[in-house]
Amino acid sequence: MDQLALLLSQSWPALLDGLWISLQLLVLSCVLGFALAVPLAVARSSPQRWIALPSRLFMSAFRGTPLLVQIFILYYGLAQFEWVRDSALWLLVGDAFPCALLALTLNLAAYMAEDIRGGILGVPAGEKEAATAFGMSRLMVTWYIVVPRAIGISAPTLGNEIVLQLKSTALASTITVLDLTGVARRLSIESYTTDALLLAGLIYIVIAAVLSLLTRYGEMRLNRHQPR
Amino acid sequence: MKKLVFSALTALTLISTASHAQEVVRIGTLADYAPFEYKDASGKLQGMEIEIGNKMCASMKVTCQWVTMDFDALIPALKARQIDAVLAQMSRTAEREKSVDFSRIFTTAPVHLVAKKGSGISNQPATLRGKTVGVQTASTHESYFRNRLPTSSSGINVKVYQSLDSAWLDLESGRIQAVFADSTVAHDWLSKGGQQAGFALAGQAISDDAIFGAGTAIAVRKGDSKLKAQFDQAILGVHKDGSFQAVNKRYFPFSILPQ
Numbered sequence: 001m002d003q004l005a006l007l008l009s010q011s012w013p014a015l016l017d018g019l020w021i022s023l024q025l026l027v028l029s030c031v032l033g034f035a036l037a038v039p040l041a042v043a044r045s046s047p048q049r050w051i052a053l054p055s056r057l058f059m060s061a062f063r064g065t066p067l068l069v070q071i072f073i074l075y076y077g078l079a080q081f082e083w084v085r086d087s088a089l090w091l092l093v094g095d096a097f098p099c100a101l102l103a104l105t106l107n108l109a110a111y112m113a114e115d116i117r118g119g120i121l122g123v124p125a126g127e128k129e130a131a132t133a134f135g136m137s138r139l140m141v142t143w144y145i146v147v148p149r150a151i152g153i154s155a156p157t158l159g160n161e162i163v164l165q166l167k168s169t170a171l172a173s174t175i176t177v178l179d180l181t182g183v184a185r186r187l188s189i190e191s192y193t194t195d196a197l198l199l200a201g202l203i204y205i206v207i208a209a210v211l212s213l214l215t216r217y218g219e220m221r222l223n224r225h226q227p228r
Numbered sequence: 229m230k231k232l233v234f235s236a237l238t239a240l241t242l243i244s245t246a247s248h249a250q251e252v253v254r255i256g257t258l259a260d261y262a263p264f265e266y267k268d269a270s271g272k273l274q275g276m277e278i279e280i281g282n283k284m285c286a287s288m289k290v291t292c293q294w295v296t297m298d299f300d301a302l303i304p305a306l307k308a309r310q311i312d313a314v315l316a317q318m319s320r321t322a323e324r325e326k327s328v329d330f331s332r333i334f335t336t337a338p339v340h341l342v343a344k345k346g347s348g349i350s351n352q353p354a355t356l357r358g359k360t361v362g363v364q365t366a367s368t369h370e371s372y373f374r375n376r377l378p379t380s381s382s383g384i385n386v387k388v389y390q391s392l393d394s395a396w397l398d399l400e401s402g403r404i405q406a407v408f409a410d411s412t413v414a415h416d417w418l419s420k421g422g423q424q425a426g427f428a429l430a431g432q433a434i435s436d437d438a439i440f441g442a443g444t445a446i447a448v449r450k451g452d453s454k455l456k457a458q459f460d461q462a463i464l465g466v467h468k469d470g471s472f473q474a475v476n477k478r479y480f481p482f483s484i485l486p487q
Contacts, residue, residue, distance in 0.1 A: 076394065079401035094403065175394075176387050186388070189300040189366040192307060192327045 007195050011187055015196075018183030019203060021097070025169040025179060028101055030162055033108030040109060041116035041150070042142060055113070062110035068171055071103045075175045100172035108165050115157040119150030152222040159215025163208050180204070250291045253455065255281060256311035259296035260391045263416045263479050264317050267296070276479045281315050283471055284462035298390055300366040303327055306449055313455060314447040317410060319368045321441040329450050331459040333443040335412075335484040339369060341430040342399065342414045342422070343406040350431030353377050353384065359405040360385040362395035369408040372439050400425060408434075412480060443486050 008015070043055040062070065078084045078093050085094075093099045123146050131145045151158070173182035180200050187196035257265045257277065265275040273294050285292035295311050302314045306328060319337055320330040341361070343349035349356060356377075363369040365388045373386045387404055389395040396417050398404045407414070411433060418427060446463070448455045466472040467485060476483055 076397050076401075079397065079403065085401060174390065176389060185300065186365070188304070192303045194304060 003195055004199055007199060014183050014187065015180065018178055018180040021178060022169050022180040025101055025104060025172055026166055029104035029108055030165060032105045034112055036105065036109035037112035037116055038147060040113035041120060042147065044113060044117050045120045059110045059113055062107050063114065067103065067107050067168055068174065070107060071100060071171055071175055074103050075099045096175045096177045100175060100177050104165065104168060108161060111161055112158060115154040115161065116150050119154030120146055122153045123149045155219040155222050159219060162215055163211050166204065166208055166211060250289060252293055253285065253290045253313060254293045254295050254311045256295050256297060256302045256305055256314045257316045258299060260393050261317065261413060276475055277315050277317065279475050280466055280472060283466055287465050288458045288462050299364060306447060312448065313459065317444045318447055319441040320443065320445040321368060321439065327450065328447040329452065329456055331446040331456055332463055333486040334445050334463050336443040336486050337440065338411040338433040339408065339440055340411040340414050340433055341406050341408050342427055343430040345426050345428045347405065349406050351434050353382055356406065357383040360387055362387045362389055362398055362404040362407045364389055364392045364395065368440050372436060375439065376436065399427065406430060412484060415480060
């Protein structure tokens with residue numbers, strides 16, 4: 001324990017830098033991923049095949065492959081093509097951080113879309129009928145009734161995805177991003193011990209605990225009109 | 229009951245010592261450091277150090293078990309007794325000698341920068357200002373830049389890779405402008421396509437004995453003088469009887485036999 005305290009007192013600036021990168025990856029990928037997940041879920045639930053199919057393909061591609069593989073393909077795979085290096089895409093995958101963010105976002109979007117789709121299926125038919133009876137158009141029913149209700153229904157699973165995403169951000173360290181895991185690895189290399197990794201583990205636990213508190217609060221707010 | 233368990237344990241120990249007449253030495257190495265140690269397409273461990281290592285194990289009359297891991301995991305694994313020795317082109321440096329013991333020098337390890345031909349990059353630090361150099365994590369190359377040319381004063385960015393293979397990929401894609409590595413592995417990469425893609429050794433070898441040490445050696449746990457002595461003997465053996473030189477010649481057009 002003394003060793004951990006000593007390590008913390010010596011290297012907290014580096015760990016803080018790493019933590020900052022990890023949190024940036026987490027928050028940005030969650031916001032962007034969620035924004036992408038809603039239209040994906042709506043498209044996926046569409047009765048029209050040509051709308052549902054692309055979304056379905058996207059989701060099975062990203063849910064069917066390991067995140068690590070996706071990160072490697074985006075970072076090392078795409079970099080081998082000269083036309084990628086000469087295109088605007090290089091702005092996204094040319095550097096390690098945006099590349100990791102892209103992979104994390106797309107991956108999370110696929111999982112969240114699946115959760116929200118489940119929520120959409122769970123919206124009671126009566127609520128949709130009531131909205132239609134009020135004279136709302138299909139688009140309005142989807143946007144004002146189905147989507148908010150679906151998000152409320154899937155809130156517990158969405159919250160869980162956020163906690164899982166925290167741990168996924170550690171994979172960014174495999175493509176030279178110095179996030180919390182990356183920094184901890186560097187520190188443990190210098191000292192030839194695993195103390196720094198242990199310390200990073202403790203920090204992850206604290207963040208995960210805060211995240212689950214926040215998501216539980218969010219859940220309650222989303223569903224506050226529901227009788228319990 | 230206790231007695232019964234005890235005698236059962238004794239019997240087991242006896243059986244296991246009987247079937248393992250030879251001592252087992254677990255040697256930690258890398259899976260991606262061609263041509264010294266790498267896994268071929270079928271997953272078999274190959275390379276110059278594997279070949280000579282097996283020879284030395286035979287002369288030491290021990291059974292060697294190769295264990296592959298990342299470079300940065302080798303010393304922690306050695307200290308945690310997951311392996312007994314490290315043979316992975318590890319330079320014998322004063323910094324590492326604080327945590328492990330080393331055998332006598334096994335190979336020399338000159339170091340070079342690799343960059344695109346005509347990029348103007350040489351072994352002069354000024355030619356790297358504003359550029360990014362890739363190095364392998366926990367390597368002497370990384371500590372060279374960290375200690376001698378820190379970014380704040382030199383203007384050289386350093387990108388640290390888990391494996392050198394990834395650094396080569398990024399050099400080819402242009403994310404980094406140079407790779408700093410052992411001349412041996414650099415030569416291997418250049419001859420396997422790097423040269424064709426327009427890359428070459430940049431300038432002369434860089435020398436800094438305080439950081440790069442006198443060469444690479446086999447690391448053992450601190451205080452494991454028995455195994456250290458065995459390896460010293462075995463290294464002297466392969467250096468003297470010409471088997472080191474014979475294998476060396478098949479891998480490199482230059483000698484890495486220590487003087």
